[in-house]
Amino acid sequence: MLSCLLLIAGCSSEESQPAAADWTEDEVTFTADGLTIYGTYRHRPDTTGPAALLISESGQTDRNGDNAVAGPVGNMRQLAELLSGHDVASLRYDKVGTGRTGIGPYAARPADVGSAVYTTGAAAALRFLADQPGTERERISIYAVGEGAVHAMTLAAATTPDAPKVHSLGLLQPLPGRYLDIVTDRVRGQASPEVLAQWLAAVDQIRTAGTVPAQLPEGLSAIVNPGNVKAVIEADRIDPLALAADLPAGTPVLLTCSDADGQARCEALRPLIQALKHTALTVVELDGVSHVLRDDPTDNVANYANGDPLSPQVVSAIDGFVGK
Known part of the structure; x- marks a missing residue:
């Protein structure tokens, strides 16, 4: 996945x-x-x-x-x-x-x-x-x-x-679209409801508190973890639609x-x-x-x-x- x-x-x-x-x-x-x-x-x-x-x-x-x-x-x-x-x-x-x-x-x-x-x-x-x-x-x-x-x-x-x-x-x-939204779409299409719920809670924590849960299921910790959360937050702030509108x-x-x-x-x-x-x-x-x-x-x-x-x-x- x-x-x-x-x-x-x-x-x-x-x-x-x-x-x-x-x-x-x-x-x-x-x-x-x-x-x-x-x-x-x-x-x-x-x-x-x-x-x-x-x-x-x-x-x-x-x-x-x-x-x-x-x-x-x-x-x-x-x-x-x-x-x-x-x-x-x-x-x-x-x-x-x-x-x-x-x-x-x-x-x-x-x-x-x-x-x-x-x-x-x-x-x-x-x-x-x-x-x-x-x-x-x-x-x-x-x-x-x-x-x-x-x-x-x-x-x-x-x-x-x-x-x-x-x-x-x-x-x-x-x-x-935004980085975490892209990941969410893939999780929604491939993961169980329990895993999706955990991921959605993690996205909310990342965007509001700037931190990530210590553990995420089914390989999702390879996508975002305490070591890369700063870079993920930075990437997620970028909206390709807004960039396109500015061309x-x-x-x-x-x-x-x-x-x-x-x-x-x-x-x-x-x-x-x-x-x-x-x-x-x-x-x-x-x-x-x-x-x-x-x-x-x-x-x-x-x-x-x-x-x-x-x-x-x-x-x-x-x-x-x-x-x-």
């Missing part, structure tokens, strides 16, 4: 594959609040054109989409290669706690690593990408998977004078959902889709595509690292959107 939501453990950093002959993959670094972040800048040297920031899945998932729970998924590397086929440079990076970036200054205060830290890292990545000589600043996009869409929308709605302008957004299997009108947005993805079913995403109506929105409903963007109607975490290509449905969706 809730296996897809458990991708919050430490991450392995699978090295990217060699670039095509006319594309270079440079190992780059930039800083965010004292943390040195490592990434891969995939580009054609001595050329100028559109560029995309890639933001991977929730928690400790590295630049390539790899995670210690799921293994070497590699879907973000595949996404970078797909964008290269459209002459789009890209930056993907190891988030805090993953790959070469590691935990850095947060080693002494790991409980401080929450949504704000991930957003700060994403903002630093966006600034780095915007400052590259080969980046056409009017054509910067962000492609994000799962919870990464929260950070993508935050950056696209930023109004500070130094914030790079985001031209378009690819929200691939985004979160449909500039007319922004080109691609949103994908799937009947096979327990985290991003199309029906659950209807409120988010409605909140995006003021944008230039393209919604693509996928059939049998897993949360890691591959054809797998079971959406089994055990299959996430099987090395399959991105679903042709995902490829087609991006093919049709990338030039907007």
